[in-house]
Amino acid sequence: MNVYKHYNQEQLNDQYNTRLHVPDYANYFDRWERISRLTTELNTYLKDIPYGDHPEERLDIFPSKIPHSKTLVFIHGGYWHLFDKAMFHFLAGHFLKYNVTTVLLNYPLAPQSSMDEIVASCRKAIRWLHDNMMRFNGDPSGLFLLGHSAGGHLASMLLVEAEAKFVKAAISLSGLFRLEPVMLSYLNNSIGMDRENAIRNSPVFLKPANDCPLLLVTGTDETDEFKAQSEALYKSWKSKNGNIEYLKVPQKNHYSILDAVVDKDSILQAAMIRLMLIGPEMASEKQ
Numbered sequence: 001m002n003v004y005k006h007y008n009q010e011q012l013n014d015q016y017n018t019r020l021h022v023p024d025y026a027n028y029f030d031r032w033e034r035i036s037r038l039t040t041e042l043n044t045y046l047k048d049i050p051y052g053d054h055p056e057e058r059l060d061i062f063p064s065k066i067p068h069s070k071t072l073v074f075i076h077g078g079y080w081h082l083f084d085k086a087m088f089h090f091l092a093g094h095f096l097k098y099n100v101t102t103v104l105l106n107y108p109l110a111p112q113s114s115m116d117e118i119v120a121s122c123r124k125a126i127r128w129l130h131d132n133m134m135r136f137n138g139d140p141s142g143l144f145l146l147g148h149s150a151g152g153h154l155a156s157m158l159l160v161e162a163e164a165k166f167v168k169a170a171i172s173l174s175g176l177f178r179l180e181p182v183m184l185s186y187l188n189n190s191i192g193m194d195r196e197n198a199i200r201n202s203p204v205f206l207k208p209a210n211d212c213p214l215l216l217v218t219g220t221d222e223t224d225e226f227k228a229q230s231e232a233l234y235k236s237w238k239s240k241n242g243n244i245e246y247l248k249v250p251q252k253n254h255y256s257i258l259d260a261v262v263d264k265d266s267i268l269q270a271a272m273i274r275l276m277l278i279g280p281e282m283a284s285e286k287q
Contacts, residue, residue, distance in 0.1 A: 003184050004180070004181045004184050005181075007181075012181060012184060012185050012225075013185050013186045014223075015181075015185075015223045015224065015225035015226075016181070016182060016185045016186075016187055016223070016225060017186075018149075018223075018226075018254040018255070021222075021223060021253065021254070022253050022254060022255050022256075025255055028255040028256070028258075028259075029087065032087050032088060032090055032258075033086075033087050035089075035090035035093070036086060036087060036088065036089035036090045037089075038090075038093075039062075039089045039090050039092060039093035040089055042093070043062055043092070043093060043096060044062075044063070045060060045061060045062045045063075045089075045092070046060065046061045046063070046136070047060050048060065049061060051124060051125045051128035051129070052121060052124050052125070052128075054108050054113075054121065056106050056107060056108045056109060056113075056121075057106070057107065057108065057121055057124065057125070058085075058106045059085075059103055059104065059105055059106070059125065059128075059129075060085050060086070060089065060092075060103070060104045061101065061102070061103050061104075061136045061138075062089075062092035062093075062095075062096060062101065062102045062103075062104075063101050063136040063137045063138070064096065064099045064100060064101040064137045064138075065099070065137065066099045066137060067134075067137050068134070068137070068138075068139050069099050069100055069101045069137050069138060069139060070098075070099075070100045070101070070138075070139055070142075070144060070276055070277065071100070071101045071102075071103065071129070071133055071138035071139050071140075071142075071143050071144065072091075072095055072100050072101070072102045072103065072143075072144045072145075072146055072276070073103045073105060073125075073126070073129065073143050073144065073145050073146065074088055074091055074092075074102065074103065074104050074105065074146045074147070074148075074151070075105050075107075075122065075145065075146070075147040075148070075151035075152075075154045075155055076088055076104070076105070076106075076148060076150075076151050077147070077148040077149025077150040077151045077152070077174075078109075078149070078150060079110075079149070079150050079182075079187055079190065079191065080109065080110045080115065080118055080150045080191055081109050081110040081111065081190045081191060082109070084106060085104035085105060085106045086104075088104055088258075089104065090262070091104070091146075091261060091262065092104065094261070094262040098273070098276075098277060100276070100277075101133070101136055101137050101138040101139075103129060103138075105122065105125050107121045107122055107125070107154070108121050110190065110191045110192060111190060111191060111192035114192070114193075114197060115179070115191070115193055115197050115198070115200075115201045116197060116200070116201065118154070119154065119157045119201055122154045122157070122158060123157075123158060123161060123163045126143065126158055126163040126166055126167070127163060127166075129143055129166075130143065130166040140166075141168075142166070142167070142168030142169075143166055143167055143168060144167075144168050144169050144170070144171075144275075144276050145158060145167055145169070145170040145171065146170075146171045146173070146261070146272075147170070147171070147172050147173065147175060148173045148174060148257075148258055149173070149174050149175065149176065149254065150176060151173075151175075152172030152173055152174060152175025152176065152177075153172075153175050153176040153177060153179075153201075153203070155170045155171075155172050155175070156170065156172055156175060156177060156203040156214070156233065157201065157203060157206075158170070159203075159208045159209060159210070159212070159214065160203060160206045160207060160208060160209055161209060162209065164208065164209035164210045164212070165209070165210060167210070167212050168212060168213075169212050169213040169214070169215070169275050169276065170212065170213070170214050170215070171214075171215045171217065171272060171275070172214070172215070172216050172217065172230070173217045173218075173257050173258060173261070174217070174218055174219070174222060174226055174230075174254050174257055175216065175229060175230060175233070176226075176229055177202060177203045177204050177229050177230070177232060177233040177236075178202045178203075178204045178205075178229060178232055178233075179193060179197075179198035179199075179201055179202045180195070180198050180199065180202065181225065182198070183195065183198040203233055203236075203237075204232050204233055204236045205236075207237075207240055208237055208240055208241045210241075211240075211241045211242060211243050212241075212243065213243040213244075213245075213275055214237070214241060214243065214244045214245070215244075215245050215247060215271060215272070215275060216230040216233060216234055216244065216245065216246045216247065217230070217246075217247045217248075217249060217257065217268060217271075218230050218246075218247075218248055218249070218257070219248070219249050219250075219251070219252030219253050219254065219256065219257040219260075220248050220249065220250050220251060220252065221251060221252060221253040221256075222252075222253060222254050222257075223254075226254065227248075230246055231246065234246045245271075247267070247268065247271055249266065249267060249268050250267075252268075
């Protein structure tokens, strides 16, 4: 019996089991943690800055040495119930080379917190960052969002409410934008969504609050459903935001897509640098 599209339960579970499709996934985690530890040893950063009252509402900030620098906010994945910002400090080490202040965000995790609460927490973080970034050599007039997997979902949800006015551009890596199939999969045992919560927090059914650039990214080695997720948001938002783009990165899977961010030879890094440091207007003039 099909439970979603043409997938039966086993097939749907398979589509969203990213570890099953990347057998050496643990090697990515080990390497990210190792490089992240080195990053904190080599750079000045501020740890666990509270942006709210919940114990998980904390930020790590790697400030640029130059005042009023571009600010990149990274929202980690883990299907809303796993991981910590510290695993991804290696991203900050890369962007400091470009004099970018980098913020890594933690948020309350499921199932103790609902999807509504997780999204509300991220919105709170964006408001806090807008009000406080000048203290950390950041630019409060525009924040750049980078989200991976569930973090890509949260980044897109920050574009549909008032907080969108603070966002200069957003990049979603392997994001999730229609939550119904996730709710119907084995993952919901760890997330605890009901149908109303899944629909309410699905960007494909919502409207962007501004037309800031949005770059949707997937690897060509990801499952059909992960590709379909980005394709669905692209189709849903294209008529509302002419600045949305969809980029497929060759030979990248759900985990190696994050490595492409810091790979100087990748088309993803080139696209991000163009978006963040050159700007879409100047980039078009150079072409």
